[in-house]
Amino acid sequence: MTPQNAFYAQSGGVTAVINVSACAVLETARRHPDKIGKVYAGRNGIVGALTEDLIDTSQESDETIAALRHTPGAAFGSCRYKLKSLEENRAQYERLIEVFRAHNIGYFFYNGGNDSADTCHKVSQLSEAMGFPIRAIHIPKTVDNDLPVTDCCPGYASAAKYVALSTLEASMDVASMSATSTKVFVFEVMGRHAGWIAAAGGMASTAKRPVPIVILFPEVPFDQDAFLARVKATVGEHGYCSVVVSEGVRRADGKFLADAGYTDAFGHTQLGGVAPVVARMIHGELGFRTHWAVADYLQRSARHIASRTDVEHAYAVGRAAVELAIAGGNALMTTIERSADDPYRWEIGSAPLEEIANREKHMPADFITADGFGITDACRHYLQPLIRGEDYPPFAEDGLPRYVRLQNAPVAKILNTPFEP
């Protein structure tokens, strides 16, 4: 009997290592030709499944697939597309399963965050109800580190390493300049409503190598007076200060700090980054010269300085997903389970999707210092093994990494019916 095919798709914002999980799925599937036929990827994520725009990964050489391990971005394209609830748009889910049925897809591997875990869960349920049961396994991925159950989310640790390293390097810069020039460096990082990425900035400072860093977490309502007093005192003591600010910081009234009431020449509200707002506030109120940076995509795409731990996690959750599915697993997410901080020990586990979907993991309260501006030892113990180790991509003669591009050859359509996602 010909084995069933598998479907793999990437969802949401990319990470430096989402392609590492893709590499693991494809390499593991290739080792089980008796169990899995071809692996089709969704072009631009789940939208590719809805529109029957599938990519035939069997066209790619083993060497190309292996190179995904050191390539950032989303090799098959990702998407920001949340399926509506089953009640609201059952047709979307039915369409997915029709496409899967047409292409004899018996395995569904979905690599993403919270929303995609939910989609994965519903595909599993509905396929069963529609008489074409599909084993659906979710592979965790998000720089926001907000999936429950798993100890951490692949992608987060590399963003954390990038932010810790960038904070250290920029702090050495401002320290060098502070006697006669810039005294405060402000660094804006991602993380939405969670301070996981901002917390990583605190790792630039250690007992052996102290660096004066003030962190603004989205979990802590912004108190302008307390913040400015802290910056002033820090510059007074150390001569300079670095501020790591999360994009999602809000004032006590719930308003984003980035919404500082700026208007442009036409009177439109200007919602810029939060770093320039903080830098301007410091300069205006304390008189210090400031510099500011916004990392944006760089922090989630910097494969060149990815965490080796993260790369190993991302590969392991992808490989385990395929092995789980082959073994009959269904409606599960692969997870990272930590058993010790130092030396760091971890293994792969799994959790039912109903425990994952639509639940968010927040920073533990005891990860933030009582004053709200720093990280605790508990946070350091959590973060330390995650950012340890490097995993450099090979570089070419052009001075840049040998990041791979796939052919992404289309699979011939079978349904060939229009569908507007």
Place this chain on the structure above:
Amino acid sequence: MTPQNAFYAQSGGVTAVINVSACAVLETARRHPDKIGKVYAGRNGIVGALTEDLIDTSQESDETIAALRHTPGAAFGSCRYKLKSLEENRAQYERLIEVFRAHNIGYFFYNGGNDSADTCHKVSQLSEAMGFPIRAIHIPKTVDNDLPVTDCCPGYASAAKYVALSTLEASMDVASMSATSTKVFVFEVMGRHAGWIAAAGGMASTAKRPVPIVILFPEVPFDQDAFLARVKATVGEHGYCSVVVSEGVRRADGKFLADAGYTDAFGHTQLGGVAPVVARMIHGELGFRTHWAVADYLQRSARHIASRTDVEHAYAVGRAAVELAIAGGNALMTTIERSADDPYRWEIGSAPLEEIANREKHMPADFITADGFGITDACRHYLQPLIRGEDYPPFAEDGLPRYVRLQNAPVAKILNTPFEP
């Protein structure tokens, strides 16, 4: 006879490799104890000389000095401090020479850009006139790459590599997201009035790995209609676009693009970064979703991804400065002389400071494409060898590089007279 001491100072904005030159100066001086006594460094650059705040580098171990080779920032502190003209403030120059005389300093090594070349020149001239001749050698350093005579300035190539790599990684991110979300990524880089750093963004795209990149150079007056038309066409053709914008871009009327007429809630003009202005313009006029990043200090401090060529240049100009001075050289700057692009061949030369001071090297006109939005093959041939090669710092168990901190022990004051620089 006891050999004379040497003075070394770092000036202006730091680079990822200014400490590489410091390392070279100290290591080379230590190999010539018969010619050079101690090397004193200026704490916070030339300000340390004016205030007699000298650092005794002989207190640092060989191992520590060697670690400067992989450490960013300015190990002795830098400064933004331009000496006035000799006519305007002769007392400043006389003070310098008094301090040097008091500490028996016969060699002056100044590591910086244009202003410091000028200071170096005057110290040489005035010391002679004051009967205490000092051999003054300037060591080139600037990410802006605007010093004349030398083929390139140490520090530039690492910033260029960082910008090329970041542009590539972020472009892979936006390419992954563009089907359903962000279509344009805007990346702001340094360079003041010269497009050298912005040009490096163009290196992310090669014939084998084309990436749609639009560059905004300070040399090209900003034409909003032409720019928006180019972005629209690029997104139409490729599905996405990256824009690399130099901080110094101006409109045809000479006004900085960053000055877009935004005012805050109090009616004050908001002079933010140029990236958010460009991103907002694209979103407002073309409707594309955008993301933007500002590299700021990160691009000149990213020692972790420094160019190996740059590290070699920075070491060579430092070593040659000491060797030149020992051989009797004076009022010179060490230079990089290129003899071939591919394979890249270069050697160290030197140039009289009167040919350096107060002259700026601009981007050749034939480095920018006729449409004003890209780099030519001539530019590629120039840049290619500069960004080639990596030179990773060693990393520690904390997941971050083993960047070194010096003790920076003070030299006992001899003059001990107050001086307000």
